[in-house]
Amino acid sequence: MxxxxxxxxxxxxxxxxxxxxxxxxxxxxxxxxxxxxxxxxxxxxxxxxxxxxxxxxxxxxxxxxxxxxSGSLTYVHPEPANNLGGYKELRAILERAAHTFSPQAKARHVEPCKGILLVGLPGCGKDLCKRVASSITNRALLDLDFGSIMGEGGGVIGSSAMSIKRALAIAGTIKGILGISEFEKAVSGMKSSNKTDGGETARTISYLLNWMQDNKDVLVFATANDVRELESEQFRIGRFSYIHFVDLPRAEDRLEIFKVHLHKRLLISEQFDLDKLVDKSSDFSGAEIEGAVRDGVLEAFIDGDRAAETKDIVKAIENITPTAVMMSEKIEEIRKWARNNIKGVGATVNHSALSGNGSRAIEI
Known part of the structure; x- marks a missing residue:
């Protein structure tokens, strides 16, 4: 050329x-x-x-x-930031993380953000947050399927370790975001590995954790639901720069989530009684709010092909039993874990149930 x-x-x-x-x-x-x-x-x-x-x-x-x-990596398209309701504190974290990869930060010898561990209840939009992170930081998102890594070799000793090395090498050259869903499942099984697979699982997980420790080019964005079995060394500072707990959305966040999903369906949010919808949806996750809007739109369509109204979504809300009610004991145990374990630099807890003062995010 x-x-x-x-x-x-x-x-x-x-x-x-x-x-x-x-x-x-x-x-x-x-x-x-x-x-x-x-x-x-x-x-x-x-x-x-x-x-x-x-x-x-x-x-x-x-x-x-x-x-x-590659079998274990998937390119995921970014999600516009305005498609995510709430998450004010996480947005600030992502913008802060993006700055650490800038040429100016490098010139000042600022260490790049190691990664973000997003811990929270099911249905609170953690995977959506990964895609929004790609948009906010302007970095390509590659999702790592750890199950494929462990299953690729069909039980051949050393094959899983080779697969994780190949996947992380690709991620390192692209220098984007490496997404790991259900991180707690990906790094489980180390203790029993010697008995079950000759130590193959332990070696593969150890390689991933060591890579996370040494990595300087890739922003790791891991999500986790039930993290009570995680060992402290698996999520310590040094592998993650930020550990963020996400609980059920507070009232002002539910308001934003309703607006997002009404807008997606070309409905004008100002024509709805949003205060009523927010009040009726206490203890709802973001996914359950989306489900209520979806079901309300369907109800209105079936009832004479008309546009949805507040009453349709209220009816849909009343037909949903939120996970927070069905699994209240388990959810409280996860909150307790967050209180006791998410501490240190960059640790945040999201929810009034944890802070006790109505504030959704507190620095610990």
Whole structure:
């Protein structure tokens, strides 16, 4: 490629790339093997009849397919930040984390954010938060399927360890966000590993935890539901910069969540009695609020193909028994765990039930 000219030909190949586009092209090829690079460039050249800005888009799409083919990593599209209701404190954490990866932070020798562990009750939008994190930080999100890692080798000793090394190597070259759902399940089984699989699980988990300790290029975003069995060294500061507990949304957060889901269905929130909906949905998770809006819209459609009204959503709310009621004892045990274990720099607890003063977030 002629680096002194935007437009050039080499061996009959039309090259139309600015210097900035060349840098984007190199970035797009990071994490691919030599053979994979040849394949994706060939497809891009055929599709765009040369190398140009359109080629980079094609290469990025092909790269997603390569990542998908790894079996344990999935590229996840970002979610606009305005699709997440509430979470004021988490948004601030994500913006703070994004700054630590900037050139200015590097020049000041600021250590990049290690990662965020989002602990909370089921249905409170933790996986949505991962996708929003990708949007706020402007970093690609790769989801790690730890179950696939452990199952890839079919019981062959050493295969799972090789799989995790390959997945983390790809994540390291892309330098985005590595998402790990149900972190507590991913790192469980270390103690029994020697008896059950010759130590394969323990070695694989140890590699992941050590990588998290040493990693400086990837923002780890892990989520967890029931974390009572986690060992303290698995979530200590050094592996995570922030540990954030998410409880049920408070009233003002439920208001925002209702607005988000009404807007998604092209309904004007000002035409609804939002105060009534918020009052009726005490102890509802974000997922349950979404379900109430969805069911209310369906009820109105069936009842004469009309637009949903407050009464339809109220009826849907009254037909839902929230998880917080059905599993109250288990949920209180998780809250107790959060009180006792989420401490230290960057630790936050989200919910008035924990702080006792009506404030959703407190620094511990």
């Amino acid at each position: 002629n680096s002194n000219s935007k437009n050039s030909k080499k061996n009959g190949l039309q090259v139309d790339l600015s210097q900035a586009a060349k840098e984007r092209l190199l970035q797009a090829l990071l994490g691919l093997t030599g053979g994979e690079i040849s394949n994706v460039i060939a497809k891009a050249v055929i599709s765009s009849r040369g190398l140009n800005d359109d080629s980079i888009k094609i290469i990025l799409e092909e790269k997603k397919n390569v990542i998908r083919g």
